[in-house]
Amino acid sequence: MVDRATELRQLTDQIADYDAIDDAFVAKSFTDQLVVVDCKAGETLPAAITERLHDHGLDGANDVYATTEGDQSSAGAVGEGTRHQFVDTETRGDHQSYVVD
Structure with a gap:
């Protein structure tokens, strides 16, 4: 069985192959795991x-x-393109955040 992080990395690899997509990757925000998708300049996130x-x-x-925000996933501009963030609701809250003393 594939663990969740590996599953999401495989998914982002597949998403990055779309013509409208500049990059897709897994990231972490506090206690959540995210999938970040960057669209190319002038492109919108395909449905x-x-x-x-x-x-x-x-x-x-x-x-x-x-x-x-007006859009369910928009995180703003990245250079000439746009960034979208998606929260892994299957593991939401399971990731320990980093604490700096």
Whole structure:
């Protein structure tokens, strides 16, 4: 059986192959694991990617964290492109955050 982190890395590798995508990777934010997707300049996040992520237990960070952003996953600009963040709802809260003394 593949562990969750490996499953998400495999998923991001597949997502990165889409023409509209510049990069996709797994990241961590406090106690949550995230999938970050960067769209190329002038491109929008394909609905097929959002659906695929949702099918794998990942929801837009703006929806999960109840922020006031207009888009469920938009995190803003990255250079000329846009960044989207998705929270791994299957392991939400299971990751220990880093503490600096």
